[in-house]
Amino acid sequence: MKRTYALWGTLLLLSGAAVAGSLYTGAGDLGDESLRATFLRLRALRTAAGFGAGACLAVAGVLVQALFRNPLAGPSIVGATAGATLGGQLALLGGQGLIAAGVAARLAPEMLVPIGAIAGALFALSALLLIVRGSNDPTHVLLAGFLLSSLFLSIGAFALSLAQDTWELGRAVLSFTLGGVSGRGPGHVAIVATALSAGLAAAMLWAPSLDVLLSGDDEASTLGVDVATTRRWGIVWTAVLSGGAVAVAGNVAFVGLIVPHAIRPFAGVMHRRLLPAVAVAGGLFVVTCDVATRLISVKANMPLGVITGLIGAPLFLLLLRRSQLLGESHG
Amino acid sequence: MADALTLRNLRVLRGSHVCVHDVSWTVEAGTVAAVLGPNGAGKSTLLRGIVGLLPAQGSAQVLGRDVATMSRRERARRVAWLPQESALRTAMPVRDVVAAGLFARRSALGGLTENDAGGVDEAMRAVDVASLSTRPFTQLSGGERRRVLLARALATGAELLLLDEPTAALDLAHALRFFDTIRELTRLGRTVVCVLHDLNDALRFSDLAIVLHHGRQVSSGRTRDALTDDVIRSAWGVSQSPDAAARFDLLESAR
Amino acid sequence: MKRADLLNGAGLLATLVAIVFAVSAVTGSAGSPRQSASAPSQYDADSSPQSAITDATGHPVDIGERRRVVAASTTAADILVTIYERDRLVGVPSASASHRTRAHLVAGLPTFEALSDLERIISLQPDLVVTNGHAAERDIARLRERGIDVFDLGPMAGAEAWLGDVTELARLLDVEERAVAVVDEFNAAMRPRDQTNMRALYIGVYGQSLYGGATGTSYHDVLIAAGLHDAAADAGYSDWPEYNAEEVLTMQPDLVVTADGMGRALCAHPGLHLLAACQTQRVIELPSELLHDPGIGMPDAARALRNRLQTHNTD
Structure with missing residues (x-):
């Protein structure tokens, strides 16, 4: 109990600091009274988008690690991340044409990419469920997810090469691919907040099943868990969470893999305690990395996904070493 | 006494391959029953077939209700299964592992009620793991793990316990204590079916037995009646050595 | 174990050395005919500096x-x-x-x-x-x-x-x-004419990315040729910067030039509705083939921009 208070106290304190830092850091000058409110609003939106995306990815990470009892699983393994990324890329490619043709006249132009990403995630999810239909073997899911991801990545690379015809479009597609939360608006925050609340609520509802599922399919099944249904819905919610994250923040690497590992030693492995803590920690991690992108370079924007990867990979190795020393393995 | 488990022409399949052929067996409530046979006889497969982990034909009834007609949660409340080795590789605290036994008794939203918590404590006390309550499962010894898993099976409150080699990882003292525990359980009206390797253990601690060989039922009945010299010779392929005979005699006289 | 380490380590080292040798050998042999083929011209170049660029x-x-x-x-x-x-x-x-x-x-x-x-x-x-x-x-x-x-x-x-x-x-x-x-x-x-005091900014809008063109780009030169000040160059930007909304708001351009179809996306970008150019509808869209032409099309782009400015001013 004491440990729980300490964890939440630390998380909330650090999150407060990260949010404050995020509001304080930026290219605009807060001394300019006429623009101060605007700058703060922009930074608040960006912070909310980053926090939501980080939380989504971290919760999705916990889901897949439990569903596949694989500590190396990240949300990307079910293919939804790659699908959402491809959807966003295609929306960027086709978006200019759609806007010019007035097809998207009723739609806020800034919503084209998120909508493309969500469509991509849903497409990836449907394809995955169609491929593994009827099979209860996690290996099939992992293989199908891997194949779909590879396919989407190849098509995405082709889209990127097509975009090179227009130099700015090529930059934009690449920038989306590498992740970032600059210039996000209320629409983006609404998307990620919806995905997060739905995904987190669903994950909390499935939490007891996920706990039992850590003992493997057979034991969980005899203890009363509907393994196939749990896994199917777990995959769906993972897709919703990671699709929502990609829709507002592009492809942000490593969050879903590392945050659950970093939090388990403090929150434990039981999902009702783990999930909320992981959500806050994921948000905290991405907001901190986003502040870092703003501090490192004001002009040549450092992609968020690169920073999360640069910080995430060494941190992951550190955690891995630590857990080896403790002789523990976190499923 | 009512029958806790009734098998009629039960066949268990792995894919399209029939691994256990037409087993018919009755286990009375409140008894300890042993499933015996050499390696590969289909003992574990039989338990998996009963509990629904493998497809089965024929019928398996628990307290007069066909297992196949039960819902997943109902089956979990009536039949507990303890595997040879748990797939749990997570540093989950022992108490949470045991509490997983209550899964089928909880609503989707519900946490543990006080009543439930009492059941968990009781199960942990019964197999002497109460002192391990906060220890991570992954840091336990093999014997401790088995006892924790047995506590989980007890916590389900199931009338029928299917235990797959429950004493395999236990030292002599804990094994004896374990048999005391299950004897105690049967007095409380539960029924225990366990796969055993050691025929001495079976003779000493079980009331009933079934002997399987190549997936077929060789004999069944009261343990002493089921384990005749002929059965041992045909199933295990050994003729009783004088030494083994002496051990049997010793056990007989000890009863 | 020790021996395996040694053997594999030596093998690895040998492989690396072999790669270095192979690369230098191949590039060396590929380089020599090239050099011999161009040797006369280099010789010429030495004797007469005007014969090669x-x-x-x-x-x-x-x-x-x-x-x-x-x-x-x-x-x-x-x-x-x-x-x-x-x-x-x-x-x-x-x-x-x-x-x-x-x-x-x-x-x-x-x-x-x-x-x-x-x-x-x-x-x-x-x-x-x-x-x-x-x-x-x-x-x-x-x-x-x-x-x-x-x-x-x-x-x-x-x-x-x-x-x-x-x-x-x-x-x-x-x-x-x-x-x-x-x-x-x-x-x-490209000579500036009808010089105005308006500070203009080129912005390309792609999804949530905002791209500019400052000193050393055709976008800058087109703005200057149309008689405008380049707000990005004044703010110290050069080449093709990526902006965020805060930077654009800080520059507060009187006018924004963008490619056709992007004006709506620009003013819908979070925060940019506050831009004076968006509020006074001074966002000029030019055909992208003119705007993005880094060479011979620049005068046409400048001409088109001048025309648009005139119609804007007479409005």
Whole structure:
């Protein structure tokens, strides 16, 4: 109990600091009274988008690690991340044409990419469920997810090469691919907040099943868990969470893999305690990395996904070493 | 006494391959029953077939209700299964592992009620793991793990316990204590079916037995009646050595 | 264990050394015929500095007329059809052939996708390939190995760089006098007139990304040629910066120039509805083919921008 208070106290304190830092850091000058409110609003939106995306990815990470009892699983393994990324890329490619043709006249132009990403995630999810239909073997899911991801990545690379015809479009597609939360608006925050609340609520509802599922399919099944249904819905919610994250923040690497590992030693492995803590920690991690992108370079924007990867990979190795020393393995 | 488990022409399949052929067996409530046979006889497969982990034909009834007609949660409340080795590789605290036994008794939203918590404590006390309550499962010894898993099976409150080699990882003292525990359980009206390797253990601690060989039922009945010299010779392929005979005699006289 | 470490370590080391040797051997042998092939010209270059021009990659290319020239970039194609005989042009990029306003200038010429389409380019049997900055060095090296002259104009960086390209290419092909008229005409068209005090900003909007063009880009030169101040250059930006909304708001341009269809997305970008240009509807959309043209199209873009400014001012 004491440990729980300490964890939440630390998380909330650090999150407060990260949010404050995020509001304080930026290219605009807060001394300019006429623009101060605007700058703060922009930074608040960006912070909310980053926090939501980080939380989504971290919760999705916990889901897949439990569903596949694989500590190396990240949300990307079910293919939804790659699908959402491809959807966003295609929306960027086709978006200019759609806007010019007035097809998207009723739609806020800034919503084209998120909508493309969500469509991509849903497409990836449907394809995955169609491929593994009827099979209860996690290996099939992992293989199908891997194949779909590879396919989407190849098509995405082709889209990127097509975009090179227009130099700015090529930059934009690449920038989306590498992740970032600059210039996000209320629409983006609404998307990620919806995905997060739905995904987190669903994950909390499935939490007891996920706990039992850590003992493997057979034991969980005899203890009363509907393994196939749990896994199917777990995959769906993972897709919703990671699709929502990609829709507002592009492809942000490593969050879903590392945050659950970093939090388990403090929150434990039981999902009702783990999930909320992981959500806050994921948000905290991405907001901190986003502040870092703003501090490192004001002009040549450092992609968020690169920073999360640069910080995430060494941190992951550190955690891995630590857990080896403790002789523990976190499923 | 009512029958806790009734098998009629039960066949268990792995894919399209029939691994256990037409087993018919009755286990009375409140008894300890042993499933015996050499390696590969289909003992574990039989338990998996009963509990629904493998497809089965024929019928398996628990307290007069066909297992196949039960819902997943109902089956979990009536039949507990303890595997040879748990797939749990997570540093989950022992108490949470045991509490997983209550899964089928909880609503989707519900946490543990006080009543439930009492059941968990009781199960942990019964197999002497109460002192391990906060220890991570992954840091336990093999014997401790088995006892924790047995506590989980007890916590389900199931009338029928299917235990797959429950004493395999236990030292002599804990094994004896374990048999005391299950004897105690049967007095409380539960029924225990366990796969055993050691025929001495079976003779000493079980009331009933079934002997399987190549997936077929060789004999069944009261343990002493089921384990005749002929059965041992045909199933295990050994003729009783004088030494083994002496051990049997010793056990007989000890009863 | 120890022995396995030693064996594998030695093997690894040997492999690395072998790779270094193999690479140096191959590049060395590939380099020598190239050097021997161009040896006379280098000799000439030493005796008479005027006989070769060093291109953007630092490679000397002989001055002289050519019979079969391939333009490997749209800019190169634009310059070549202006200053050289069209029948000596034997290949252009497909982007030139599909250009909305200048396709007719290269109609009927063989096309290819990019310089990386080496086989196609070699099959055109050129004696000179002219390219622009972004080409990969290995593609250029493959062409030079085959004895084909490759002249790299370097990156496109606004009007001055483009005029330099024109002059240099004319010198290379020994038709210097033809460049003079082109340069004069271009300079006249780009001379600022109807000077205003308005501070303008070029912004391209792609999803949530905002891209600019400041000092050293054609966007900057077009704004200046239209009689505007470039707010980005005034704020110290150069080349092609990526902006966020805060930076754009800080510059507070009176006017924003963007490509057609992007005005709505610009003002819908979070925060930018507060931009004076968005509130007073001073967002001018130009046809993207004009706006994004880094070379010969700049005067047309400037002219179009001037016209739009006039209609805006008379509104």
